[in-house]
Amino acid sequence: MTSSKSSLPQGTLDLLILRAVAAGPFHGYAIAQRLEQASRGVVQVPEGSLYPALHRLENRGLLAADWKKTETGREAKFYRLTRKGRKQLETEAESWQRLTEAVSLILAMADGRVK
Amino acid sequence: MNWWSRLVRRKQLEEELDKELRFHLDQHADDLIAHGSTPNEARRQARLYLGGPEQVKEKCRDARGARWLEDLIQDLRYGIRTLRLNPGFAIVAVLSLSLGIGANTAVFSVLCGELFPKLSYRDSGTLVKIVGIADSGGTPVRLSDAEFRSVQSSVDSFDEVASASIQIFHLTDGVSEPERLVGLGISPNFLSFLGVSPVLGRDFSLEEGRPGSENVAILSEGFWRSRYAGSRAILGRRVTLNEQPYTVVGVVPSDPWLLRDNLRVYVPLAADAAPASQSRSSFIWDVYGRLQRGLSVTAAQSELEAGSPRWASSDPESNRARRLHTVPVVETVFVDRAESSERLLLLQTTVGFVLLITCINVGCLLLAHATSRRYEFALRVALGAGRTRILRQLMTESAPLVALAGLGGMLLSFLGTRVIANVWGFHQTTFFDARVLVFTSAAVIATAILCCLAPAYRVLEGADEAALKERGRAVGMTRRSHRLLDALVLCEIGIALGLLVSAGVLVKSLGLRLQTTPGFATANLLLARTHFLGEKYTTAEARARFIRRALDEVAVLPGVRAATVVDPYPPSGEQAFPILTAGSQTFGEPRPTVRHRSATSGYFRTLSVKVLRGRDFSPRDEGTEPGKAIINEAMARRFWSDVSPIGRLITTNRDGQVAPLQVIGVVATGDNNLAYHPEPQAEIVELSAVPSEAPWFMIRTDAEPLQLVPMLRQAVHNVDPNQPLAAFRTVENWIAQESSGHRALAEVLAAFAGIALALVAIGVYGTLSHVAALRRNEVGVRIALGARPGMIVRLFLMKGIRLVLIAFPLGLVASWILTRWMSALLFGVGFAEPKILVSTTLFLISTVLLAALGPAWRCSRVDPASALRAE
Numbered sequence: 008m009t010s011s012k013s014s015l016p017q018g019t020l021d022l023l024i025l026r027a028v029a030a031g032p033f034h035g036y037a038i039a040q041r042l043e044q045a046s047r048g049v050v051q052v053p054e055g056s057l058y059p060a061l062h063r064l065e066n067r068g069l070l071a072a073d074w075k076k077t078e079t080g081r082e083a084k085f086y087r088l089t090r091k092g093r094k095q096l097e098t099e100a101e102s103w104q105r106l107t108e109a110v111s112l113i114l115a116m117a118d119g120r121v122k
Numbered sequence: 123m124n125w126w127s128r129l130v131r132r133k134q135l136e137e138e139l140d141k142e143l144r145f146h147l148d149q150h151a152d153d154l155i156a157h158g159s160t161p162n163e164a165r166r167q168a169r170l171y172l173g174g175p176e177q178v179k180e181k182c183r184d185a186r187g188a189r190w191l192e193d194l195i196q197d198l199r200y201g202i203r204t205l206r207l208n209p210g211f212a213i214v215a216v217l218s219l220s221l222g223i224g225a226n227t228a229v230f231s232v233l234c235g236e237l238f239p240k241l242s243y244r245d246s247g248t249l250v251k252i253v254g255i256a257d258s259g260g261t262p263v264r265l266s267d268a269e270f271r272s273v274q275s276s277v278d279s280f281d282e283v284a285s286a287s288i289q290i291f292h293l294t295d296g297v298s299e300p301e302r303l304v305g306l307g308i309s310p311n312f313l314s315f316l317g318v319s320p321v322l323g324r325d326f327s328l329e330e331g332r333p334g335s336e337n338v339a340i341l342s343e344g345f346w347r348s349r350y351a352g353s354r355a356i357l358g359r360r361v362t363l364n365e366q367p368y369t370v371v372g373v374v375p376s377d378p379w380l381l382r383d384n385l386r387v388y389v390p391l392a393a394d395a396a397p398a399s400q401s402r403s404s405f406i407w408d409v410y411g412r413l414q415r416g417l418s419v420t421a422a423q424s425e426l427e428a429g430s431p432r433w434a435s436s437d438p439e440s441n442r443a444r445r446l447h448t449v450p451v452v453e454t455v456f457v458d459r460a461e462s463s464e465r466l467l468l469l470q471t472t473v474g475f476v477l478l479i480t481c482i483n484v485g486c487l488l489l490a491h492a493t494s495r496r497y498e499f500a501l502r503v504a505l506g507a508g509r510t511r512i513l514r515q516l517m518t519e520s521a522p523l524v525a526l527a528g529l530g531g532m533l534l535s536f537l538g539t540r541v542i543a544n545v546w547g548f549h550q551t552t553f554f555d556a557r558v559l560v561f562t563s564a565a566v567i568a569t570a571i572l573c574c575l576a577p578a579y580r581v582l583e584g585a586d587e588a589a590l591k592e593r594g595r596a597v598g599m600t601r602r603s604h605r606l607l608d609a610l611v612l613c614e615i616g617i618a619l620g621l622l623v624s625a626g627v628l629v630k631s632l633g634l635r636l637q638t639t640p641g642f643a644t645a646n647l648l649l650a651r652t653h654f655l656g657e658k659y660t661t662a663e664a665r666a667r668f669i670r671r672a673l674d675e676v677a678v679l680p681g682v683r684a685a686t687v688v689d690p691y692p693p694s695g696e697q698a699f700p701i702l703t704a705g706s707q708t709f710g711e712p713r714p715t716v717r718h719r720s721a722t723s724g725y726f727r728t729l730s731v732k733v734l735r736g737r738d739f740s741p742r743d744e745g746t747e748p749g750k751a752i753i754n755e756a757m758a759r760r761f762w763s764d765v766s767p768i769g770r771l772i773t774t775n776r777d778g779q780v781a782p783l784q785v786i787g788v789v790a791t792g793d794n795n796l797a798y799h800p801e802p803q804a805e806i807v808e809l810s811a812v813p814s815e816a817p818w819f820m821i822r823t824d825a826e827p828l829q830l831v832p833m834l835r836q837a838v839h840n841v842d843p844n845q846p847l848a849a850f851r852t853v854e855n856w857i858a859q860e861s862s863g864h865r866a867l868a869e870v871l872a873a874f875a876g877i878a879l880a881l882v883a884i885g886v887y888g889t890l891s892h893v894a895a896l897r898r899n900e901v902g903v904r905i906a907l908g909a910r911p912g913m914i915v916r917l918f919l920m921k922g923i924r925l926v927l928i929a930f931p932l933g934l935v936a937s938w939i940l941t942r943w944m945s946a947l948l949f950g951v952g953f954a955e956p957k958i959l960v961s962t963t964l965f966l967i968s969t970v971l972l973a974a975l976g977p978a979w980r981c982s983r984v985d986p987a988s989a990l991r992a993e
Contacts, residue, residue: 034149035145036145055172055181058178058181058182059178059182081148082141082145083145084138084141
């Protein structure tokens with residue numbers, strides 16, 4: 008595990024989880040793994056907040072869950088996107104994209120203070 | 123999954139949550155082992171990474187939708203379990219809360235029915251009463267025939283107009299003795315106008331009541347049941363009312379408003395068919411109108427106002443113009459509203475105070491309970507429970523308590539309403555009233571909040587790490603929680619003191635009032651009323667002859683010392699007799715008034731009152747001109763301070779004529795405390811052969827007066843078998859009855875003060891027990907250092923006395939509030955009577971000491987070794 012980890016901006020965890028589940032279904036541990044691997048270890052889900060977030064998203068109808076057997080034969084709870092969740096992912100991802108582009112533009116202002 | 127299935131499948135969800143988290147941990151640990159960690163190290167890492175399992179679970183539960191409901195049910199279960207573990211506390215709390223809520227609701231129901239009556243008549247909101255008021259002001263008076271007919275024919279604002287007139291009937295029916303009845307002569311549409319239908323038989327038809335139609339009558343249900351045993355054979359029965367044959371055609375129920383149960387019989391009476399003596403200028407009609415749909419009272423009022431010059435007769439007294447007014451019927455139905463509302467407000471304030479004491483009490487107990495649970499709550503906060511969650515739990519835990527108390531309060535209030543209405547003679551109105559339900563619920567909810575607030579406050583500021591650390595030692599009470607408990611107990615004691623003081627003041631005033639006699643021996647005085655009606659007694663001579671012969675018959679009965687006929691009988695009577703001139707003095711408006719009664723010559727002999735100056739009446743004085751009168755000393759002093767009043771003339775206004783009276787004697791002034799007059803009243807007794815149309819026989823007997831009733835009946839029967847006697851009573855009974863309202867109020871207030879005292883004792887006991895438990899260590903140290911048990915007991919008792927003394931000003935304020943409502947009943951005492959203050963304070967102190975003794979004693983017996991070991 009890398010030692011330089013970034014803390015997640017407020018409210019982005021839900022978006023990241025939705026994205027990670029998009030290719031799903033996955034169980035909670037797999038989701039945490041995917042997040043960490045995809046960010047090359049930069050993003051780590053804050054301690055103790057993954058499952059509350061999963062349950063909250065399930066409760067809002069953005070995720071659905073079923074109990075299924077894993078490859079190792081154990082029972083696990085698999086989450087997948089609902090139609091509503093997919094729509095939410097699209098809009099949120101889009102607005103995130105716009106926001107980050109805008110932030111990069113501002114940071115790249117040509118007044119030479121920051122390079 | 124909706125919230126309901128979540129709730130039902132709660133256990134399954136918990137298992138799944140557990141399984142899910144376990145799977146995660148195992149999976150993570152397996153991965154770490156695969157990367158070379160030892161199994162122990164791997165599990166530790168995985169756990170660290172996921173976070174504390176209980177905290178994660180708690181957050182996951184929060185993320186589920188129906189969390190609040192799950193918690194609610196869990197807390198309720200917990201609350202019920204706590205109550206069952208602590209039955210003594212539960213019983214005391216529920217009983218005292220029930221009492222508080224029940225008493226409040228009962229008084230409020232009566233208050234509500236009295237002050238804001240809900241009439242059961244058809245569309246009662248559209249009913250108005252039409253009254254005539256002279257331009258010079260004055261009380262609303264009834265309408266004359268002519269006015270009623272004008273309103274009936276010319277006013278467009280009303281859909282329908284109906285009228286009623288009080289009538290006195292002599293009933294003879296061959297069933298039992300002739301009876302004098304109060305009834306109503308009503309326009310034939312009156313009952314249907316109100317929407318009242320007969321329970322038996324039929325209503326009047328519109329033709330009935332016209333001259334020439336058959337005489338028919340309707341009886342009240344109560345009278346029908348008592349005199350005719352509720353027999354259906356009453357329909358079609360022929361009875362004689364005022365010497366006229368009538369046929370009974372129906373029976374109607376009574377109500378507390380326009381058809382009160384003292385009205386026994388109804389006959390149809392058309393305006394133009396009223397007895398000749400009551401026509402034209404006499405104002406006999408209570409007239410009611412039903413407003414046209416959508417029309418306001420003000421609109422009807424302006425129409426009446428505009429038409430008044432044409433419709434209204436002139437004021438007979440002064441010949442001044444009258445105007446017609448409309449008043450909603452709801453506002454007219456209770457004559458004695460002002461007086462009873464004051465009493466009811468007094469009661470309401472009293473029971474409000476008692477409810478407050480109850481709340482404080484239960485709050486104290488809960489607070490003590492919660493303070494000792496500080497460790498539990500601190501632990502739960504540390505384990506991840508939010509503070510609002512704990513606040514909610516405290517609220518919900520007391521919910522079963524308050525729910526039980528609310529239920530008990532409801533039951534008590536149903537009983538209490540009946541008790542107050544019956545014992546206290548308030549009008550029985552509908553018992554179930556949505557407003558009362560709202561009030562009860564508000565009372566219960568306010569109680570719940572009040573009860574929980576203190577402990578919740580305590581726990582919220584106290585559930586911190588300090589509490590956890592204190593676990594090693596017994597959790598001591600902080601200075602602040604001490605102060606809060608003390609403040610609550612102080613409030614309680616103050617209010618109780620206020621209740622005690624006002625009850626004491628009321629009792630003392632009652633005592634003062636009954637102590638003084640009305641100026642004559644009240645024992646063995648029998649009263650019975652007769653009423654002159656009908657052809658036979660139209661002339662004064664006929665009436666005088668009847669009275670003379672009846673008195674002769676009565677005088678010779680065994681056991682009779684003396685007899686007279688009088689109206690009004692002493693000590694009743696209003697101060698309403700105007701004096702125009704007295705000797706050489708002439709008085710302008712407003713004229714001085716004195717109390718007046720008319721009596722036959724035996725009056726003072728019957729009362730055994732000596733004439734101080736001048737002489738007593740003699741039978742020869744009857745019919746002489748000018749009329750003869752005897753006055754009391756108060757009156758003599760008022761009008762003739764320096765000369766003798768004997769032989770002087772007094773003039774008064776009688777039927778618009780100036781009437782002279784000659785003073786022939788002076789008697790001592792009796793005290794008139796019954797009417798709450800601090801000063802003795804001036805009184806004049808006028809000799810009259812026929813004191814009034816409905817005078818009272820007053821008979822002085824040797825023994826128990828009511829035993830004479832059959833002989834008295836027989837004596838009167840011998841003179842005229844058709845002349846009824848009614849309203850048998852004794853002067854003593856009447857005085858007792860007159861003061862019964864005061865007595866009942868004093869008793870109720872004393873009862874509530876007693877309840878408050880008991881509650882205070884419970885509260886002080888509970889609080890001090892708790893304090894004693896918490897100070898066990900301290901006391902142990904003190905004893906180990908050489909303190910004797912007596913010193914420990916004194917420590918606690920001094921605290922009790924201090925509490926009462928500090929609460930004293932609060933008690934003064936409470937008693938001031940209460941006594942404001944009973945100013946009319948206070949006679950010769952103020953709200954802060956020193957004697958009463960001192961005695962009630964001492965009483966309260968001894969109660970508090972008694973309550974403190976138990977805990978203090980127990981605490982002083984602490985074994986220092988065991989107390990210190992617990993440290």
